[in-house]
Amino acid sequence: MSRTTPxxxxxxxxxxxxxxxxxxxxxxxxxxxSFYLRGQGVPLEQIGLVSLLGLxxxxxxxxxxLVDRYGLRAAWLVPAQGVMVLCxxxxxxxxxxxxxxxxxxxxxxxxxxxxxxDLAADAYAVDILKAxxxxxxxxxxxxxxRVGALAAGSGLLILxxxxxxxxxxxxxxxxxxxxxxxxxxxxxFRLPRAGRGANRPGGLTLVxxxxxxxxxxxxxxxxxxxxxxxxxxxxxxxxMVSPFWRDQGFTGTEFGVVSGVLGSLATILGGLVGGALxxxxxxxxxxxSMGLLQAFSNLGYLAxxxxxxxxxxxxxxxxxxxxxxxxxxxxxxxQGESLTGGMGSxxxxxxxxxxxxxxxxxxxxxxxxxxFSFGARLFGYLGGLLAAALGYPxxxxxxxxxxxxxxxxxxxxxxxxxxxxxxxPHG
Numbered sequence: 001m002s003r004t005t006p007x008x009x010x011x012x013x014x015x016x017x018x019x020x021x022x023x024x025x026x027x028x029x030x031x032x033x034s035f036y037l038r039g040q041g042v043p044l045e046q047i048g049l050v051s052l053l054g055l056x057x058x059x060x061x062x063x064x065x066l067v068d069r070y071g072l073r074a075a076w077l078v079p080a081q082g083v084m085v086l087c088x089x090x091x092x093x094x095x096x097x098x099x100x101x102x103x104x105x106x107x108x109x110x111x112x113x114x115x116x117x118d119l120a121a122d123a124y125a126v127d128i129l130k131a132x133x134x135x136x137x138x139x140x141x142x143x144x145x146r147v148g149a150l151a152a153g154s155g156l157l158i159l160x161x162x163x164x165x166x167x168x169x170x171x172x173x174x175x176x177x178x179x180x181x182x183x184x185x186x187x188x189f190r191l192p193r194a195g196r197g198a199n200r201p202g203g204l205t206l207v208x209x210x211x212x213x214x215x216x217x218x219x220x221x222x223x224x225x226x227x228x229x230x231x232x233x234x235x236x237x238x239x240m241v242s243p244f245w246r247d248q249g250f251t252g253t254e255f256g257v258v259s260g261v262l263g264s265l266a267t268i269l270g271g272l273v274g275g276a277l278x279x280x281x282x283x284x285x286x287x288x289s290m291g292l293l294q295a296f297s298n299l300g301y302l303a304x305x306x307x308x309x310x311x312x313x314x315x316x317x318x319x320x321x322x323x324x325x326x327x328x329x330x331x332x333x334x335q336g337e338s339l340t341g342g343m344g345s346x347x348x349x350x351x352x353x354x355x356x357x358x359x360x361x362x363x364x365x366x367x368x369x370x371x372f373s374f375g376a377r378l379f380g381y382l383g384g385l386l387a388a389a390l391g392y393p394x395x396x397x398x399x400x401x402x403x404x405x406x407x408x409x410x411x412x413x414x415x416x417x418x419x420x421x422x423x424x425p426h427g
Contacts, residue, residue, distance in 0.1 A: 006188055008136075011128055014188050015137050016144040018077075018121040021179045023148025025084055025114035028172055029054060031153030033107065036165055040099050053108040058373050060115035061366035065207050067119045068362040073127065074183055074190045076120035081180035083113040088173030095165045122369070123362035126353050127193055131421045132279060134350035135286060139275015142345055143268040150264055151175065193358075210360035214367065217355060218419070222412035225405075227368055228375035230291065230348055233298050233403030234341055235379035237396065240387045241334075244301070247392070248310045248330060258331050263338040270342025278347045283354055284417040286347035288410055294344035295403035300333030302396040354420045 006014075029050060037047045067076050087110040094103050129137050152172050160168040183189045217223055245255045278286035303309060309329045316324040352372070356364035379402070387395040 006128065006191065008133055010188055011133065012137060012140045014128070015125055015140050017179065017182060017189075018124065019141045019144040020148040020151075021081065021176070021183075022114075022118055022121055023145040023150075024152040024172065024176060024179075025110055025117075026057075026145075027149030027151065027153030028156060029107065029111060029114075031149070032156040032160075032168075035157055036095075036160070037099060042099050049104060050107060053104070053111045056108075056111040056115040057118065058370065058377075060119050061363065061370050063116070064119050064363040064366040065210070067116070067123060068210070068360050069206055072190055072193060073120045073124035077117055077124075077189070078180055078184050080113045080117040080120065081176055081183065084110055084117070085173045085177045085180060087113065088169055088176060092166045092169035092173065095169055119362050119366055122365045124189075126356045126361035126365055127358055128191055129353065131283075131354055134353050135278025135280075135283060135346060136275045138278070138349040138353070139272040139346045141349065142271030142275070142342055146264050146268050146271075154260065206360070207363070210357070210363040213357045213360055214364060218416050219412040222409045223355065223416065224371060226409045226413050227352070227371040229402075229406040229409075230287075231294075231344070231372065231376060232379050232406065233295055233399045233401075234337075234344075235376040236383040236386070236402050237298055237301065237337075237399040238376075239380045239383050240392075240395065241301070241337075243387075244305070244392055245330065248304075250330070259334045259338075263334055266335045266338035267342040267345075270339040271346045272342075273339075274343030274346030275350075277343070278350050282418075283347060283350045283421055284414045287351055287413070287417065288407065290340070290343045290347045291403070291407065293340040295400060297333075297337045297340040298396055298400040298403070300329070300336045302393060302400065304329040304333045305392040305396055351417060354417065 033050060034047055037050070067073075087106045090106045091103065091110075094100075094106070125137065125141070152175070156168050156172060159171060214220065241259065242255065245259065274286070274290055277290070281289070311328060313326040314329060314332070315327050317327055318324050352365065352368045355368065383395075383399070386398055390398065
């Protein structure tokens with residue numbers, strides 16, 4: 001395999017490995033770790049510290065210039081993954097005793113290493129992909145990330161029930177170790193970087209040039225607002241989905257199976273379908289068309305929230321082992337929202353990548369990821385306030401309306417995207 005002309009199939013394989021690796025620590029911290037800590041009797045206020053430790057993912061742009069300035073992407077990936085292996089093994093050792101400060105220090109180090117891995121993986125994806133490959137690649141990316149998060153999240157919970165937490169933590173470390181060896185030994189993870197040479201600037205000059213590159217984008221103000229608001233409807237609703245299921249009288253098992261397991265599968269499918277359509281239609285067309293589907297899917301939850309619809313049986317689904325499963329409106333709303341959310345994400349992430357200059361891919365993508373993360377957290381917070389004030393039916397309609405300000409920016413956004421698609425990412 002040539003080091004300079006990898007095939008699309010090989011690029012997709014590389015993307016799959018990198019984003020499976022990204023999903024592992026995130027799924028562990030967000031899903032499995034909190035469950036473990038509560039089982040160990042850790043107070044809720046201490047468990048909340050995990051969220052603060054996860055701020056490393058939000059502020060990774062602070063050290064993104066280092067990733068752009070020094071070394072190949074693999075030179076950052078492998079050490080970061082090695083640190084995570086050591087953290088998992090350290091947590092496994094500490095799991096034999098009470099949870100103390102050292103445990104949280106290791107979790108913080110794990111989050112920091114994970115954020116650094118994300119920087120290098122995202123930058124490498126921008127480096128190797130052409131504009132016409134971004135849609136399909138981001139579909140694979142979404143799917144691989146979800147599978148990694150499930151493996152270290154729900155998968156680790158299931159494993160711990162059978163073998164205990166110490167072997168489960170070791171298992172997470174082994175998975176990350178295998179990924180680190182793959183990146184270390186496989187040549188496709190060490191392709192030459194664009195824009196590297198003896199005259200490459202360093203320090204503040206590099207940062208200044210990266211900032212100038214962002215400011216030089218046409219309608220930069222519109223790009224910022226669009227990045228903040230494209231997922232506003234989804235983000236507004238996301239934190240209220242779980243309470244809504246609970247308030248409608250559904251059990252944790254029903255929510256876990258339908259929204260957790262089946263919802264993740266629907267998101268993966270949506271990402272793959274959305275990625276394929278983005279590659280076929282182009283990023284500009286995919287943005288508005290899949291954005292529409294993403295917005296209208298929120299109305300499914302509005303329908304499920306109407307009086308009398310909570311436990312109304314729409315139909316029944318026969319099981320292969322006998323018996324039937326009733327299908328409620330909330331089931332369809334959950335699958336529709338997950339499917340279209342995956343499709344919209346594939347187009348949106350392709351949009352963010354196409355804006356990045358390959359010379360500053362770590363800094364540029366980290367900047368856009370920070371904007372997206374900030375918007376999601378802000379709208380998620382507003383979701384709780386609005387749901388409490390308006391009630392679920394009106395709230396879900398408001399979440400539908402929240403998706404539309406982004407569409408008002410399309411007259412400025414679409415020409416920029418079409419121009420970027422026409423010549424590919426800069427560099």
